[in-house]
Amino acid sequence: MSSQEICDAIPHRSPMLLVDEIVERSDERIVCRKIIREDEFFLQGHYPDFPIVPGVILCEVGMQAGAILLSRLVADGEGVPVATRLNDVKFKKMVKPGDTIESEVVLDERLAGTFFLSAKLTVGGKLVARFSFACSMASPQFPV
Numbered sequence: 001m002s003s004q005e006i007c008d009a010i011p012h013r014s015p016m017l018l019v020d021e022i023v024e025r026s027d028e029r030i031v032c033r034k035i036i037r038e039d040e041f042f043l044q045g046h047y048p049d050f051p052i053v054p055g056v057i058l059c060e061v062g063m064q065a066g067a068i069l070l071s072r073l074v075a076d077g078e079g080v081p082v083a084t085r086l087n088d089v090k091f092k093k094m095v096k097p098g099d100t101i102e103s104e105v106v107l108d109e110r111l112a113g114t115f116f117l118s119a120k121l122t123v124g125g126k127l128v129a130r131f132s133f134a135c136s137m138a139s140p141q142f143p144v
Contacts, residue, residue: 005022006019006021006022006068009067009068009071010064010067010068010071010080010081011080012064012067015040015041016060017064018034018057018060018061018064019032019033019034019061019064019065019068019103020032020033020034020035021033022068023102025068025069025072027072027073027107028069028106028107029069029104029105029106029107030065030066030068030069030104030105031065031102031103031104031105032061032064032065032068032102032103032105033100033101033102033103034061034100034101034103035099035100035101036053036095036096036097036098036099036100036101037097038051038097038098040053040097042054042057043097051096051097052094052095052096053094053095053096053099053101055089055091055129058091058095058101058121058128058129059086059089059119059129059131059133061101061103061121062103062105062119062120062121062129062131062133063083063119063133063135065103065104065105065119066081066105066107066115066117066119066133066135067080067081067135069105069107069117070107070115070135073107073110073115074137078113078137079113079137079138079139080137080138081115081135081136081137081138082135082136082137082138083133083134083135084114084134084135084136085133085134086131086132086133087131087132087133088130088131088132089129089130089131090129090130090131091128091129092126092127092128092129092130093123093126093127093128094128095123095128099123099124100123100124101121101122101123101128102121102122102123103119103120103121104119104120104121104122105117105118105119105120106118106119108132113136113137114134114135114136115134115135115136116132116133116134117132117133117134117135118130118131118132118133119131119132119133
């Protein structure tokens with residue numbers, strides 16, 4: 001999937017776009033990759049002389065992959081996916097510059113406009129994070 005197709009699927013843009021490529025995609029599962037570069041904004045100050053990816057960014061990597069998965073399941077104009085719940089978050093390994101995160105997200109259930117998903121993030125085949133989350137569709141138009 002090209003960068004343009006990723007941008008067409010989700011509203012995120014640089015520097016908060018955290019998906020570099022889509023490896024696999026079906027209606028209920030997606031696998032994405034993100035290369036962690038030394039100049040990532042979230043590494044500035046986290047931590048000086050020992051940069052590691054913050055856990056909240058790891059969660060965001062997985063949730064953006066989930067948003068791309070959901071983009072096929074909702075009609076245009078139905079809204080943008082927003083996280084409503086994050087459960088059972090477990091961090092198993094630090095992620096550093098130069099690592100490539102592979103995120104696998106599975107759609108577990110859909111109840112009306114709410115989607116329940118689970119994410120598994122790995123680096124080099126080793127588990128770095130696992131969590132479940134829920135998304136609902138929000139209006140892309142914000143009141144002025």
